Amino acid sequence: MGARRLQGMRFDVQVETSPRAGIADPExxxxxxxxxxxxxxxxxxxxxxxxxxxxxxxxxDAAARTLVEDVCARFLTNPVIEDSAVTVSASATV
Amino acid sequence: MGARRLQGMRFDVQVETSPRAGIADPExxxxxxxxxxxxxxxxxxxxxxxxxxxxxxxxxDAAARTLVEDVCARFLTNPVIEDSAVTVSASATV
Numbered sequence: 001m002g003a004r005r006l007q008g009m010r011f012d013v014q015v016e017t018s019p020r021a022g023i024a025d026p027e028x029x030x031x032x033x034x035x036x037x038x039x040x041x042x043x044x045x046x047x048x049x050x051x052x053x054x055x056x057x058x059x060x061d062a063a064a065r066t067l068v069e070d071v072c073a074r075f076l077t078n079p080v081i082e083d084s085a086v087t088v089s090a091s092a093t094v
Numbered sequence: 095m096g097a098r099r100l101q102g103m104r105f106d107v108q109v110e111t112s113p114r115a116g117i118a119d120p121e122x123x124x125x126x127x128x129x130x131x132x133x134x135x136x137x138x139x140x141x142x143x144x145x146x147x148x149x150x151x152x153x154x155d156a157a158a159r160t161l162v163e164d165v166c167a168r169f170l171t172n173p174v175i176e177d178s179a180v181t182v183s184a185s186a187t188v
Binding site for chain 1: 110111112122125126128129132134135136137138139140141142143144145146147148149150151152161164165168169170
């Protein structure tokens with residue numbers, strides 16, 4: 001929003017969180033239990049996490065990734081119970 | 095779970111949902127407003143969705159994708175307000 005320019009390049013970011021192995025996932029378990037009643041067979045291991053998408057302005061790919069990992073650790077995820085995967089790609093709309 | 099075999103191959107699936115363009119995303123807006131107070135600048139367009147991961151047993155890639163898209167439309171997503179992206183890949187652990 002606006003014409004403020006911080007550093008130059010804009011990157012598209014996706015952060016995907018998922019419950020760590022061994023952490024209970026009641027939402028996933030409930031989905032898995034419900035599927036056979038709807039006629040869906042053969043689906044196992046349902047885990048539910050979040051997907052955050054946003055754009056970030058940074059000088060280069062490495063700086064963007066460092067910033068995003070900092071945001072994840074401090075704000076978006078709970079590293080005690082969640083794994084997170086960060087994907088950074090140059091934005092098509094600069 | 096168990097030794098039941100339905101059709102043969104097992105596929106790893108990810109379903110990512112996100113609010114459709116134009117649909118309000120209060121969680122994303124709240125995150126975006128909070129970031130400057132934490133010292134993070136240059137982050138825009140925050141949208142929050144869900145990420146479902148599971149495995150599915152099917153005869154081939156196309157059958158797996160058809161099944162997953164059916165599960166999405168009937169159960170996992172609300173197509174009125176959410177977009178969904180399905181990723182299907184052959185599972186390493188058969």
